[in-house]
C-alpha cells in the first residue's frame with residue numbers, strides 16, 4: 151500500500167522536481183529573466199533588420215553586438231563615471247529640494263481642508279505642465295545651467311511627493327491623535343512617533359514616483375547648455391555619429407533608472423504598514 | 428478569562444492593588460454646545476464619582492454620552508462648568524485618566540509590545556522598565572504569546588485587549604470607556620466585561636463606562652446614570668448593590684435590570700415617532 155503511494159507520487163512529480171533543482175533565487179527570477187531575454191531578442195532582431203536595409207545600414211551600430219563592445223569600452227575607460235556622477239548629483243539635489251518643499255506643503259494641504267481647497271486648482275494646473283516647459287524660464291532665472299536643470303528636476307519631483315504626502319496625511323485616523331494625546335504625547339512626540347511613521351509609506355511612494363519622473367526628465371534637460379551628464383553624453387555621441395556609444399549610454403541610463411527604482415521600492419516596503427489585501 | 432479565578436493574573440493584579448485611593452471625579456454644572464449657534468448638547472451635568480467606584484452612563488444614541496466622556500478626559504473643554512479629578516480641574520488630557528474608544532485604534536506600524544508601552548515611552552520611562560511593565564500587562568490581558576505580532580493580525584477582541592493594556596500601562600487612576608465592547612461578539616464581550624470590572628475593582632481604578640447595553644451597565648457598575656436627550660442631561664441615578672462577580676441569572680440582577688429598563692423607557696417620550704409602535708422597540712433590542 152505505502153509502496154503504491156510512493157510510486158504514484160514520484161510518477162506525478164518529475165517536472166516539479168526539475169524546477170526545484172534550481173536555487174530559489176534563480177526560480178524567482180525566471181520570469182523577469184525571460185522578459186529581459188525577450189527584450190534582447192527584439193533588440194537583436196531590430197539590429198538585424200537595420201543592418202540588412204541599405205538605407206539604414208549606417209545605423210547598424212545600434213545592434214547588441216557593437217553596443218556591448220562600446221559598453222565594455224565605456225566602463226573600462228571610466229569615461230562614463232563623471233557623466234553618471236554629475237547626472238546623479240543633479241537628480242539627487244533636485245530630489246532633496248522637491249522633498250523639502252513637497253513634504254511640508256503636502257502635510258499642510260492634507261491637514262487643513264482650507265489649504266487644500268485653496269491650493270488644489272493651482273497645484274493641479276502647475277502639475278500638468280511638463281517640467282521641460284519651464285526650461286526657458288529656468289534659463290532666465292538661474293545663472294548656471296546646473297541650477298537651471300536642478301530647478302527642472304525640482305519642478306518634476308515636488309508634485310508627486312506633495313500629493314502622496316497629503317494623501318498619507320488624509321489617511322491618518324483622527325482617533326490616533328486622540329489616543330496619543332490621551333497617553334500624554336507632547337507635540338514633538340506626536341510628530342515623531344505618530345504622524346511621521348503614519349505617513350512615511352505614502353511619502354516614500356511619492357519619492358519613488360518622483361525619482362522615476364526626475365530620471366526621465368533629466369536626460370532631455372541635459373541636452374542643453376551643460377557639458378556633463380548622461381544627457382550631454384548622448385547628445386555628444388549623436389553629434390559624433392558614435393551610435394554604438396549612444397546605445398550603450400541608453401543602456402546605462404536604463405540600468406541606473408532600474409536600480410534607483412528598485413531601491414525606492416525597498417524603501418516603500420520598509421515603511422509600509424498598510425495591510426496587503 | 429474571568430480574572431477573579433485566574434491564579435496567575437490574580438497575583439499580578441494583587442501586586443499593584445494597593446496603589447490608588449485617588450481617582451475621584453466631580454463634574455460640576457457642565458454644559459456644552461459645539462458652536463455658539465448650535466443647540467446645547469449637554470446642560471447642567473452634575474456627577475460625583477468616588478475614587479475606585481465603577482459607574483455607567485446609559486442613554487440613547489446622540490444624547491451626549493461621548494461628549495461628556497471627552498469633557499471628563501480633557502480632550503474637549505466644556506462651554507461652561509468644570510470637571511475635577513481628585514480636586515484638580517481638568518484642563519488637558521493626561522495618561523492618569525485614560526480613555527478607551529469603541530475602536531481599539533492601535534498604531535499599525537508598531538508591534539503589540541510597542542503599542543502597549545507607548546504611554547510609558549511618552550513619559551520617558553527607561554526602556555528596561557517599559558519592557559518589564561509591558562510583559563506584566565500582556566500577561567494580565569492574556570496576550571503574552573502575541574507580544575511581537577503585527578496588530579493587524581489580531582482579532583477584534585485581541586485588539587481591544589491590547590488597547591486595554593495600553594491604557595493600563597501608565598497606571599491610570601481613572602478609566603473612561605466609550606462603548607469599548609460594542610463591536611465584539613457575545614463571548615468575547617462578556618469575557619472582557621468581566622475582566623475590566625475585575626481589574627478596576629482590584630486596582631482601585633475609577634471606571635466611567637458609556638454603554639447602550641443595560642446588561643453591561645448592571646454587570647459592570649456600582650451605580651448607573653441614566654441620560655436623556657435634547658438637551659443631554661442626567662435624569663436618574665440607580666445604585667447597583669450586587670456582589671462580584673455578577674451573574675445574569677440572579678434574581679437581584681434581573682430586578683435592577685428591570686428598574687433600569689423603566690428609567691430608560693422614561694427617556695423615550697422625547698422621540699415622538701417611536702412612541703407610536705408601543706415604544707418598546709429600541710429598549711428591547713438593546714437589552715436583548
Ligand SMILES: Nc1ncnc2c1ncn2[C@@H]1O[C@H](COP(=O)(O)OP(=O)(O)OP(=O)(O)O)[C@@H](O)[C@H]1O
Nearest residue numbers: 461462468486487488489490491492493494495639
Ligand atoms: N464634533 C461635533 N460637532 C458638532 N456636533 C457634534 C459633535 N460631536 C457630537 N455632536 C453632536 O452632539 C450630540 C451628542 O453626540 P454624542 O456623540 O456625545 O452622542 P452619544 O450619546 O455618544 O451617541 P452614541 O450613543 O450614538 O455614541 C449629537 O447630537 C451630535 O450630533
Ligand SMILES: [Mg+2]
Nearest residue numbers: 492493494605
Ligand atoms: Mg458615543
